[in-house]
Amino acid sequence: MVAALRSIDHLPLEHRDKAWLDWFEELSLSASVDDQPIPRGTMHLRAANATTRLADVSGTPQRIVPMRRDHGILFALIVAGRGRLVAPHQAFDLADGDMMVLGTADDWSMTFRSDFRAFILQAAAGPLGARLGRSGIRLPKVLGSTVVAAVAKSALRTLGSNLETSGAADLTAAEVALTELVASALLGEVREPAGSLTGVQTAHFRRVAATIDARLSDPDLALALIARLEGLSIRYAQKLFEGRGESFSEYVRQQRLEHCRIDLADPNHAHESVAAIGQRWGFRDQSHFSRTFGATFGMSPRQVRRARSQTEEAYPLRGKPDGRKSAAARPAPVLRAAVDRPPTARARERTDHWHLPATAETVHWGFFSRSLPPVLRVDPGDSVTVETLTQHAGDDWQRMVAGDSGAESVFDWSPEHKRVDRRGAGPANASIFGRGAGEGFGVHIMTGPIYVRGAEPGDVLEIEFVEIRPRPSAAFPGKAFASNVSAWWGYQYHDLLDRDAKRETVTIFEIDMRCPAAARPLYSYEWQPQTDPFGVVHATIDYPGIPVDHSKVSHRDLSGSGVRIPARLHFGCIAVAPREADLVDSIPPGYFGGNIDNWRIGAGAKLYLPVAVQGALLSLGDGHFAQADGEINGTGLECSLTGDIIIKLHKAGEVCPAFLRGLNSPLIETEHSWVIQSFSHPNYLRDLGSNAQSDVYKTSTIELALRNAFRQTRRFIMQTYDLTEDEVLSIMSLAADFGITQVADGNFGVHATITKAVFGERQHSQRTARP
Numbered sequence: 001m002v003a004a005l006r007s008i009d010h011l012p013l014e015h016r017d018k019a020w021l022d023w024f025e026e027l028s029l030s031a032s033v034d035d036q037p038i039p040r041g042t043m044h045l046r047a048a049n050a051t052t053r054l055a056d057v058s059g060t061p062q063r064i065v066p067m068r069r070d071h072g073i074l075f076a077l078i079v080a081g082r083g084r085l086v087a088p089h090q091a092f093d094l095a096d097g098d099m100m101v102l103g104t105a106d107d108w109s110m111t112f113r114s115d116f117r118a119f120i121l122q123a124a125a126g127p128l129g130a131r132l133g134r135s136g137i138r139l140p141k142v143l144g145s146t147v148v149a150a151v152a153k154s155a156l157r158t159l160g161s162n163l164e165t166s167g168a169a170d171l172t173a174a175e176v177a178l179t180e181l182v183a184s185a186l187l188g189e190v191r192e193p194a195g196s197l198t199g200v201q202t203a204h205f206r207r208v209a210a211t212i213d214a215r216l217s218d219p220d221l222a223l224a225l226i227a228r229l230e231g232l233s234i235r236y237a238q239k240l241f242e243g244r245g246e247s248f249s250e251y252v253r254q255q256r257l258e259h260c261r262i263d264l265a266d267p268n269h270a271h272e273s274v275a276a277i278g279q280r281w282g283f284r285d286q287s288h289f290s291r292t293f294g295a296t297f298g299m300s301p302r303q304v305r306r307a308r309s310q311t312e313e314a315y316p317l318r319g320k321p322d323g324r325k326s327a328a329a330r331p332a333p334v335l336r337a338a339v340d341r342p343p344t345a346r347a348r349e350r351t352d353h354w355h356l357p358a359t360a361e362t363v364h365w366g367f368f369s370r371s372l373p374p375v376l377r378v379d380p381g382d383s384v385t386v387e388t389l390t391q392h393a394g395d396d397w398q399r400m401v402a403g404d405s406g407a408e409s410v411f412d413w414s415p416e417h418k419r420v421d422r423r424g425a426g427p428a429n430a431s432i433f434g435r436g437a438g439e440g441f442g443v444h445i446m447t448g449p450i451y452v453r454g455a456e457p458g459d460v461l462e463i464e465f466v467e468i469r470p471r472p473s474a475a476f477p478g479k480a481f482a483s484n485v486s487a488w489w490g491y492q493y494h495d496l497l498d499r500d501a502k503r504e505t506v507t508i509f510e511i512d513m514r515c516p517a518a519a520r521p522l523y524s525y526e527w528q529p530q531t532d533p534f535g536v537v538h539a540t541i542d543y544p545g546i547p548v549d550h551s552k553v554s555h556r557d558l559s560g561s562g563v564r565i566p567a568r569l570h571f572g573c574i575a576v577a578p579r580e581a582d583l584v585d586s587i588p589p590g591y592f593g594g595n596i597d598n599w600r601i602g603a604g605a606k607l608y609l610p611v612a613v614q615g616a617l618l619s620l621g622d623g624h625f626a627q628a629d630g631e632i633n634g635t636g637l638e639c640s641l642t643g644d645i646i647i648k649l650h651k652a653g654e655v656c657p658a659f660l661r662g663l664n665s666p667l668i669e670t671e672h673s674w675v676i677q678s679f680s681h682p683n684y685l686r687d688l689g690s691n692a693q694s695d696v697y698k699t700s701t702i703e704l705a706l707r708n709a710f711r712q713t714r715r716f717i718m719q720t721y722d723l724t725e726d727e728v729l730s731i732m733s734l735a736a737d738f739g740i741t742q743v744a745d746g747n748f749g750v751h752a753t754i755t756k757a758v759f760g761e762r763q764h765s766q767r768t769a770r771p
Contacts, residue, residue, distance in 0.1 A: 024064070027055055027122050028072055028104035033062045044428065046163055048171035049265040053122040056163050064110045066102070073123045073139075074102040075178050077156045081116025085109075085140060092142045099153045101128075101182055103139040119160025123175045126261070126297070130254040131183035131209070133244035143185050152181035164427045176262055197243040204232065205240045209251075216256050219282045223248045256281040257296050260289070264304045274301045354378060358387035358447050358640075360409040363621075365391070366424035366442030366544060368584040368594065370577040370613045374451035377615075380649035385642065387471070388571065388621045389445045391544040392483040392638040396508050399481040400640065401547075403474030407640070410445060411545055413533045423544050425583040425693065435543040436536060441693070442586035443544040444573045444595065448619030450647070455616040458652040460660045461576055463607045463618070463645050468569040470511050470625060471640035480511040482519060482625045482639035488540050490634030491743050503527070504541055506548075507558070509565065509637060511625065519565045519625055519637060521558035528552045565626045565637060568599040572636055573622035579612040580685035581693075586621075588696045588747035591683045593666050597636065597742040598751060599627045600668055600675050608650075608660065608667040618647070631742040659720040665712055673755050676716050678709035679747045697746040705750035709738060713752040721759055731758060 023043045024031050041059035048054075051072060076099065083094040087108040094100075094110070102108065103125065143149040159166060159174050166174075187202050197205060211229055215221050226248075227237040241248050259281045263269045269277065275286045278301070283289035294300045354376060356362060362375045378384060389407055393400035401407045412419035418437070422428055426439025433439055455461060470480035486492060486505045493502065504527040509519040529539045532546050575594040578584050589595045593609045601607050609616075623641030650656045659667070659674075665682050668675035680700035681687055688695045713736055717728045735758045741749030 020059075025067065027053060027074065027120060028067050028069070029064055029074075030067055031059075031062050031064045033060070044163055046166060046171065048168040048175075051122070051124040052171050052175050052265070054159060054163055054166065054171055054174075055120045055122070056117070056160050057120060058115070058117040059112070060115055061112050064112075066104045066106060066108065068105050068107070071125045072104040073125045073128050074100075074104060075121040075123065075152075075156055075182060076100045076102060077119045077153060077160065079117040079119060079157070079160070081112050081118070082114045083110055083112040083116065085142065086111070087140050090140075092140075094142070097153065099143045099149070099156065101139055101141045101143070101186070106139055108140045119156055119163075121156060121159065121171075121174065121178060123179065124261070126254075127176070127179045127258045128183055130251070130258055131179065132186065133246055133251070137186055141186060143182070146185055146188055148181055148188065149185040152178060152185055155181065164429070172262060172265060197240065201240055201243060204230075204236075205244070208232070208237060208240060212252060213255065216252070216259060216281055219284050221252060221282065252282075253292065254296070256283065257293055260293065260301065261297060261304060264301055270305075274305065277301070352379075352382045354382060354384045356384055356386045356447060356450070358389045358406045358410065358445070360412065360419045363389070363410055363420065363445050363447050364449075364619070365410075365420050365422060365445050366438050366440065366586050367422070368446070368575050368577055368586060368592070368619065369582050370579055370617065371582050372449050372577070372617065374449050374615065374617065376448070377451040377453060378647055379453050380455075380647065383466070383644060383646045384450065385644050386447055386620050387640075387642045388447050388623045389471070389640045390483070390623055390638040391443050391445050391621075392485065392635070393640060394545050394547045395483040395485070395506050396481060396550075397547050398475055399473050399479075399508070400483075404471075407474075411547070413545070413547065415533050415535070418534070420545075425585045433542070434536065435538070436532065436534065440543040442584075444586045444622040445544075446573065446575070446586065446619040446621040449577060449615075449617035450619070451615035451617060452647055452649060453615070454651070455611050455649055456614055456652075457579065457612055459611040459616075460650040460652075460656075460663050461609045461611050461616050461618065462648040462650060463574065463609070464648070465570075465601065465603050465605050465607070466644040466646060468571070468603050468623075468641055468643040470513065470516055470569070471623075471642055472513055478513050480513055480516065480625075480639065481522075482509045482511065482637045483507070483635075484509065484633070484637050485541060485635045487634035488542075489744060491630070491632045493634075509625070510559075511639070517567050519567070521561055521563055521565075523555045523557050523559070525550075525553035525555050568602060568624070568626045569639075569641060570599050570602040570605075570624055570627070571620050571622060571641065571643060572597045572624045572627070574601065574607060574609075574620050575618070576609050576611055577613045577617035577619075578685055580683075584685065585693050585746075587745050588684060588693070588700075589666075589679055589745055589749060590681070590685060590747060591665050595622065595745045596666055596677060597622075597624075597627060597631055597745060597749065598668060598675065598677060599624065599629075599636075600670060600673075600751075600753070604671055606669040608663060608669070610663050610665075616649075620645075629739045629741060631744045634744045657720075659716060661719060662715070667716070668751075672757065673753050674716070676709065676713045676752045676754075677741065677749065678705060678712050678751070679749050680704040680708070681747055682708055682712075684747055700746060700748045702740060702743070702748055702750065705740075705748045706738065709750040709752050713738075713754070717754070721762055 020041055021030060044056040046054050078094050078096055078098045080096055085092040085094055155178055207230055208226055211226050223237055224234055227234045241251060260277050263277045278286055278289035290300055356376050364372060389410055393407055401411050410420055422438040424438030424441040426432060426441035428437045430436050430439055473479045473481055484507045488504055505524055507524040508522045510522045511519045527541060529537050530546050530548055531537050538546055573595045576592050578592040587595055591610060592612055623639050624636035625639035627636030650660050666677040681696055684696040685692050713732060714728055717723060736752045736754040738752050741751045
């Protein structure tokens with residue numbers, strides 16, 4: 001599940017207060033600034049399940065209070081800022097490094113007098129309550145300076161600092177660990193009212209509790225055993241529990257139930273049955289376990305498990321749509337999913353046609369995600385006019401951005417703010433190289449995603465490209481412009497004639513919109529270190545969308561060269577959302593499509609992609625006015641394009657062309673040819689393990705890509721035309737042209753092109769296809 005960074009800085013003043021309150025409501029909190037709109041703030045939020053969320057919150061001075069309607073716990077660490085926590089009969093001054101334990105149903109307020117940043121872990125109240133028992137400890141509390149408190153603070157700081165890469169299992173484990181640490185800290189630090197355990201008794205109980213926790217799986221666990229192991233009398237051990245207002249059996253049962261609840265909500269245990277989880281924690285009888293669990297938590301074990309699944313899938317409405325128009329329920333994760341109706345910003349021109357503009361609100365930059373909320377919802381058979389922007393428009397701002405409201409919104413970047421902040425699948429805090437949010441681990445501006453109603457995993461999405469055209473320049477009427485970059489990632493970079501003089505060269509091309517059949521080079525310049533609006537210096541082209549300062553480069557006039565590049569308009573990057581990860585670098589292509597960079601996907605062509613998530617979540621970008629096979633210098637002729645597409649859906653199990661059966665990689669169909677597309681690693685996200693998005697760059701070879709293209713082409717022809725392997729091998733060697741699609745995208749591409757005429761009157765069969 002993606003952790004989304006949301007900033008109210010990008011919203012009009014009149015919208016900021018409501019947005020901020022909506023985001024805080026997900027933590028059962030509210031905020032105010034003397035009844036004025038919140039002037040500035042960001043929130044980075046990740047959810048593990050219905051009760052566990054981790055937030056990184058930054059803001060200006062404000063007052064935060066609980067909504068007092070949910071019984072939950074907040075572990076909050078002040079990373080920076082000064083404030084004051086006030087509750088009935090107590091108050092605490094807050095500073096950097098302070099950690100608080102807050103109840104969302106309690107009466108308190110926290111007022112920050114300066115800009116602040118805090119890490120907040122929201123958790124269920126039950127586990128902490130069970131550990132504290134009836135000790136009389138009342139929240140809120142600020143942890144002291146004991147060793148165990150320091151460990152708790154360090155744990156929350158580490159978790160918050162790694163929010164970007166923390167998964168649901170990490171948050172669930174952190175909830176358990178922090179609950180234990182905080183309980184120990186509170187029991188050891190807080191002096192309780194008369195009638196509770198003494199300090200010595202509290203220390204004894206902590207030892208007893210640790211021994212019990214280590215043996216909870218024993219269904220025959222008895223007080224006599226615990227007392228003997230700890231060197232205590234049975235009667236004294238009983239008094240320890242009586243001092244907490246509970247019995248030994250009540251304590252053990254509650255601890256077992258809490259462990260079961262945590263495991264049921266933990267995706268790492270999703271493969272285990274409810275009965276197995278109950279037995280692991282000492283419940284012999286499943287019926288007794290289910291009844292006791294339901295009486296304690298108000299829902300059955302299976303309902304807890306279903307709630308976890310629904311939480312994981314609600315954001316981005318991955319369930320099969322029912323066709324009804326209704327407001328979407330608030331999901332537990334980071335962003336609200338769009339309601340099931342056409343967004344007002346996307347004008348519907350006919351009953352089956354949509355227009356999707358490229359603006360800061362309709363694009364995502366440098367990554368794919370199964371958790372992105374759709375910007376448009378369509379039915380199979382609908383057509384869409386999709387605007388796209390090239391990530392290279394900053395190479396010549398005056399020609400490709402200035403005066404174009406859509407482009408200006410996407411590229412809007414000043415020392416104060418950056419409207420589309422994340423550019424790539426890297427950490428949002430740029431903690432690896434410091435280039436910028438997303439680190440440029442992915443560079444393409446993608447318009448979308450488009451949710452296709454009825455699309456489910458196993459189906460095949462068909463995208464037909466009816467027409468593609470350049471985006472006219474706003475500042476130079478009648479012209480369009482494009483950029484080609486001989487970049488450091490290109491095949492040529494380490495093989496220049498002067499190998500000691502590494503350089504990157506940008507060439508700007510002009511297109512006459514009266515006859516856009518070719519582009520002519522206008523001028524070029526060698527890249528010089530550029531300083532972005534946030535003050536980061538980029539010695540190479542290592543981050544997308546940097547506005548080039550042309551006073552720092554020298555132009556070489558190419559307008560009289562006489563060179564003309566024929567048009568091959570296509571979108572280099574067309575993807576459905578992959579299922580394997582929440583943030584996927586847009587550069588390496590795969591089974592889901594992505595950065596295919598095959599110029600044959602132009603007007604009149606069809607692209608078939610296997611659907612991996614509900615709704616497919618289709619995105620398009622990386623417009624190319626032209627590109628040759630190989631993409632040798634690292635880029636095509638990068639150009640903002642607008643395309644008219646028709647989206648169709650082939651359902652698994654329904655009668656459809658045989659070539660769709662078992663489709664597991666992009667397939668291109670033109671009027672006269674089939675183009676079978678493959679890569680070094682067709683499904684690198686699955687096959688290369690946890691470091692797939694790094695290892696794909698290191699392990700890709702043309703040999704692997706050719707081998708996979710050969711195998712996929714063999715399968716395609718045998719299956720589509722009912723031919724034997726020997727027949728197909730002969731045809732492939734005589735009539736299938738294998739070509740290198742690209743060596744620029746990390747996952748190298750090889751394609752095979754074969755004309756349909758080769759098969760004469762032999763038609764591909766219509767079969768029941770189960771992709």
